[in-house]
Amino acid sequence: MTDGVWRTVHKVWVMHSDAWKESHKTAYTKYSYGSGGLGATQVNGTWTVPANTRYIEVIIHGHGGGGGGASKSNAHYFNTGAYMWSTFVNDYAHGGNGGSGAYAKLILETKPGTVFTWDYMSWDGTYAGQAGNGGSGGDNSTYGQTQGGGGTGNLQLRNEWASTTSGPATAVGTYQQALSGSDAYDIRFYGDSPTPNSPYSVTVGGGKKGTGGKLTVAAVSNHPIATYSPYHPKYGYSVTETNGTNGADGTATLTASGGSGNLIYQHLVTGGGRAGGAGGDSAPSGIQTDTAPNGAGGTTGQIMISTYQGL
Numbered sequence: 104m105t106d107g108v109w110r111t112v113h114k115v116w117v118m119h120s121d122a123w124k125e126s127h128k129t130a131y132t133k134y135s136y137g138s139g140g141l142g143a144t145q146v147n148g149t150w151t152v153p154a155n156t157r158y159i160e161v162i163i164h165g166h167g168g169g170g171g172g173a174s175k176s177n178a179h180y181f182n183t184g185a186y187m188w189s190t191f192v193n194d195y196a197h198g199g200n201g202g203s204g205a206y207a208k209l210i211l212e213t214k215p216g217t218v219f220t221w222d223y224m225s226w227d228g229t230y231a232g233q234a235g236n237g238g239s240g241g242d243n244s245t246y247g248q249t250q251g252g253g254g255t256g257n258l259q260l261r262n263e264w265a266s267t268t269s270g271p272a273t274a275v276g277t278y279q280q281a282l283s284g285s286d287a288y289d290i291r292f293y294g295d296s297p298t299p300n301s302p303y304s305v306t307v308g309g310g311k312k313g314t315g316g317k318l319t320v321a322a323v324s325n326h327p328i329a330t331y332s333p334y335h336p337k338y339g340y341s342v343t344e345t346n347g348t349n350g351a352d353g354t355a356t357l358t359a360s361g362g363s364g365n366l367i368y369q370h371l372v373t374g375g376g377r378a379g380g381a382g383g384d385s386a387p388s389g390i391q392t393d394t395a396p397n398g399a400g401g402t403t404g405q406i407m408i409s410t411y412q413g414l
Contacts, residue, residue, distance in 0.1 A: 131158040131210055131367055137412025143405045146225045150408055152217045158367060158411035159213050161305075163221075163292060165204025165355070165376035167401025168310030169235030169284025171347035172198045173383030174318045175395035176279070179260040182324045182341040194258075196316030198398045199347030201235050201284050201379025205308045205355035210368035210411075212297055219294035219303075221406050232288025234403045235350075238315050240383045240395035241281035258318050260340055272323045272338035281315030284380060284398045287353065292406065296365040303366070308353030310379040310401055317345040347382050377402035 139153030152159065178191040223232030241258075258279035261272055287309025295302050322341040352374025357366070380399035 129157075131411050134158060134411035135413045137410040140410045141406070141408035143407045144224075145403050145405045146227050147222045147230065148224075149218055149220045152213050152215050152219070153410060154215045155412045156213065156215055156410045159211050160409040160411070161207070161209045161211065161292060162407045163207045163290055163305070163307045163355075163376075164404045164406075165206065165290055165307040165353045166232070166234035166287035166309040166404040167204050167377045167379035168201030168287045168312050168350040168353075169237045169400050170198050170201045170380035170382040170398030171283045171313035171315040172238035172240035172281030172398045173395040174241040174258070174279050174281045174316040176258045176318055176342060177260055179262050180337060180339040182322050182339040194318050194342040194344055195395075196281075196318050196344045197346045197384050198238060198240070198281055198284075198316050198382030198396075199313030199349045200382045201237075201287070201313045201398070201401045202310030202350035202352040203374040203379050204234075204287060204310050204376030204401070204404050205353035206370075206372040206375030207305055207307045207355040207357075208368075208370040209303075209305060209357075209366070211303055212365045212367055214297055217295050219292065219408070221290060221292045223288040223290050224404065224406070230291070232290070232309075234377065234401035235285040235287040235310065235312055235380065237380045237398035237400045238282035238284045238313070238383070240397045241279045241315060258320070258342075260320070260338070262338055272325060273320055273340070275320050275323055278317060278319040280317040281347070281383065281395060283314040283347070284312040284350070284401075286310075286312050286350070287379075287401050287404075289353070290404055290406070298365055301365070304358045305355065306358060307355045307376065307404070309404070310353050310374070310376075311350035313350045313379065313382045313398060314347040315398070316347045316383065316395075319343045319345070349382075350379055377404050
C-alpha cells in the first residue's frame with residue numbers, strides 16, 4: 104500500500120549471499136519472441152540488448168577443423184609377383200578429416216542496454232580467428248610434404264639405374280607425409296548478467312586438424328640381371344600406406360554462470376557445430392600422374408541471438 108492505495112508489486116528482491124536477488128521471476132516461456140535480435144553472422148562483433156527484453160536465446164555453431172592432405176607415390180614396380188618387373192603401381196594414403204566444431208544453445212536472463220561481445224569468429228577484429236585450413240597433399244615432388252628417412256628423402260622412387268634416374272634404390276624407411284590441416288579457433292561469447300560481478304562467458308570450441316597421409320618404403324627388391332628393355336637394373340618396392348587420423352571434435356564450456364538463477368537454459372554439444380574439412384582422398388584409378396589432393400578447409404561457425412519480449 105502506497106498513499107492509502109494498494110498497488111501491484113512486479114518484483115520482490117531479497118538479500119542472498121550479500122547480493123540482492125529477485126525472489127520470483129516470470130518464466131521465459133511466458134514471453135514471446137521479439138524484435139531487435141541478431142541474424143546469423145560469421146564476423147566478430149558486439150550487440151546491445153534492446154528495450155523491453157527480459158531474456159535472450161543465443162545459438163553458436165563452432166568452426167570446423169581442416170582436413171589433412173593425401174600422399175601419392177610415383178608409379179613404380181611391384182616388390183613381389185609374377186609381373187613385378189613389367190607392371191607399375193601407385194601408392195596412396197588418404198588424409199584425416201577435420202573435427203567438427205562444438206554447439207551451444209543458451210537462454211540468458213538479461214536487461215536492456217547490456218552489451219554482449221563475440222570474437223575469434225573471423226579475421227576482421229582484434230581477436231581474430233577462423234575455421235581450420237586444409238593441408239597440402241604430398242605428391243612425388245618436394246612440395247607440400249614432410250620428408251624423411253634415407254635414400255632420396257622423398258617418395259620419388261627410383262625404378263632402375265639409368266641416365267634419367269641415376270642412383271641406387273630408394274632406401275627402406277624413406278617416407279613422405281602430406282601436411283596436416285590446421286586447428287580451428289574457439290569462439291568466445293561474453294557479457295554482463297543482471298547479477299553484479301558475475302558475467303556470462305561461454306567458449307565454443309573449434310574442431311581439431313586431420314593429419315596428412317603417410318607413405319613409407321617397407322621393402323626393396325633388386326633385379327640385377329636386366330631382362331626387360333630398357334636393359335638397366337630395376338628396383339621393386341613395397342610401400343606401407345598409413346591414412347591420416349581424424350581430428351577431434353570441439354567442445355563447449357560455460358566458464359561462468361552469470362549468477363544464481365540468471366542462466367536459464369544451456370545445451371552444449373561436442374561436435375554439434377560446423378563440419379570439419381574432408382581429408383584429401385587419393386583413391387587410385389589406374390596409373391596416375393596427377394598430384395595428391397589437398398585436404399579441405401573446415402566450415403566457418405556462426406552466432407545468432409533472439410529476444411524474448413513483452414509482459
